[in-house]
Every structure is written in structure tokens, then in C-alpha cells.
Amino acid sequence: DTGVSQDPRHKITKRGQNVTFRCDPISEHNRLYWYRQTLGQGPEFLTYFQNEAQLEKSRLLSDRFSAERPKGSFSTLEIQRTEQGDSAMYLCASSEIRARHTEAFFGQGTRLTVV
Amino acid sequence: AQSVTQLGSHVSVSEGALVLLRCNYSSSVPPYLFWYVQYPNQGLQLLLKYTSAATLVKGINGFEAEFKKSETSFHLTKPSAHMSDAAEYFCAVSESGTYKYIFGTGTRLKVLA
Numbered sequence: 001d002t003g004v005s006q007d008p009r010h011k012i013t014k015r016g017q018n019v020t021f022r023c024d025p026i027s028e029h030n031r032l033y034w035y036r037q038t039l040g041q042g043p044e045f046l047t048y049f050q051n052e053a054q055l056e057k058s059r060l061l062s063d064r065f066s067a068e069r070p071k072g073s074f075s076t077l078e079i080q081r082t083e084q085g086d087s088a089m090y091l092c093a094s095s096e097i098r099a100r101h102t103e104a105f106f107g108q109g110t111r112l113t114v115v
Numbered sequence: 116a117q118s119v120t121q122l123g124s125h126v127s128v129s130e131g132a133l134v135l136l137r138c139n140y141s142s143s144v145p146p147y148l149f150w151y152v153q154y155p156n157q158g159l160q161l162l163l164k165y166t167s168a169a170t171l172v173k174g175i176n177g178f179e180a181e182f183k184k185s186e187t188s189f190h191l192t193k194p195s196a197h198m199s200d201a202a203e204y205f206c207a208v209s210e211s212g213t214y215k216y217i218f219g220t221g222t223r224l225k226v227l228a
Contacts, residue, residue, distance in 0.1 A: 004158070006158075015124075019211070031214055033214065033215075035216075040220070042119075042205050042207070043159070043205070043216070043218050043222070045216065045217075048215065049212055056215070061187075094179050095214065100126070100162050102165050103149060103161050104214070104216065105161070106158035106159040107158050108157050108158040109157070109158050111156070
């Protein structure tokens with residue numbers, strides 16, 4: 001397994017356009033998370049899936065954002081009507097469910113630039 | 116509510132010198148604590164984690180951290196810095212058994228030749 005994979009690595013889009021990012025988690029991981037990281041800040045939690053169920057969404061996830069994880073495998077994060085404030089690195093992570101807490105493994109991220 | 120404070124957004128050390136990156140946490144329940152490293156335009160890589168076992172935790176690349184409940188701290192150390200340690204380091208906290216990390220704002224480590 002090559003780890004968490006994210007596509008694309010970079011995306012430049014014009015304000016008002018829609019964008020979609022994809023995340024492929026580590027194959028045996030049933031938890032998947034999306035984070036957003038802006039310049040000079042740590043990652044901020046956006047949303048979380050356990051299998052195909054979206055169990056929590058942050059207040060940061062406005063109604064322009066939607067995430068899906070059909071069949072509990074890969075996930076997509078869509079941003080509609082992008083704004084300049086959406087420019088950030090979008091990180092995906094995955095983890096297993098165990099009796100004891102395990103760490104999340106992160107992908108390399110998708111850097112979004114809205115012009 | 117949980118939070119993490121990383122003191123010092125930038126730290127510079129000479130190659131071979133001690134690395135000390137500070138992290139203080141706030142949590143009303145026993146925390147799980149993590150240190151991650153991020154290289155430019157890359158994702159985050161786990162260095163080490165504290166999950167209520169030993170208070171001194173050893174991680175990869177010679178890093179270690181000590182959980183001190185009385186000081187609510189989880190500082191990251193390495194006895195001798197290497198040029199390849201130059202990166203951004205993030206401390207994170209999560210509640211026991213949960214999945215959501217609260218990250219600090221990060222500390223950028225610069226290693227001087």
C-alpha cells in the first residue's frame with residue numbers, strides 16, 4: 001500500500017468555479033478525515049467519515065462545501081462557487097478503528113489557489 | 116474545549132545542537148497527544164504519540180517527547196539537530212478514543228550549518 005493518495009496535488013481555479021478533490025485512503029482504513037490548512041496555520045478539521053457515513057461536519061464547512069464517501073472507499077470534497085478565502089491546502093487522512101486510539105495517516109494534500 | 120499552544124513560531128538551532136520545540140495543551144479529559152512533521156508542500160508525517168502509557172515517548176528520527184501532566188506540556192526534543200530536520204512541526208491533541216485532532220499553529224525549525 002502506498003499510503004493516502006490525493007488528487008490533484010495542485011489546482012488553480014477562477015473565483016466562482018466549482019472544484020472537486022479526491023482522496024484514496026489506506027485500503028484497510030475505515031475512517032477518513034478532511035482538514036484544511038491555510039498559510040501559517042495548523043490543519044483545521046473539516047469533516048469525518050466512518051465507512052460511508054459522514055459523522056461530523058465542522059462549522060468551517062459552509063453550505064458551499066460537500067463531501068462524500070460512496071461505498072466507504074475513496075472520498076471527494078467539492079467546493080462550489082469558490083471564493084479567494086477558499087485558497088488553502090486540503091489534507092485528507094485515514095485511520096483504523098481499534099480498541100485503542102491510533103493515529104491518522106495524512107496524504108500529501110491538494111493545494112487550491114483561487115484567483 | 117481542547118486546545119494546543121506552540122510557543123515560538125520559528126526556532127533556529129545549529130547543526131548538532133539540542134532541539135527543543137514547546138507544546139502546551141488544554142484538555143478536560145485525559146488527552147492523546149501527537150507530534151507531526153511537515154516538509155514543504157507535503158502532508159504530515161507522525162513523529163510520535165502519547166496515549167497514556169509511558170510518559171516519555173520515543174519517536175522516529177531520534178525525536179522524543181515527555182508528557183508532563185502537572186505542566187500540561189508535551190515538548191519535543193532531539194539531542195543533536197541534523198540539516199534534514201529542517202521542517203515545520205505540529206503538536207496536536209485529541210480526546211481519548213476520538214478521531215478529531217486540534218493542531219497547534221506550528222513551529223518552523225531552521226537548522227544552521
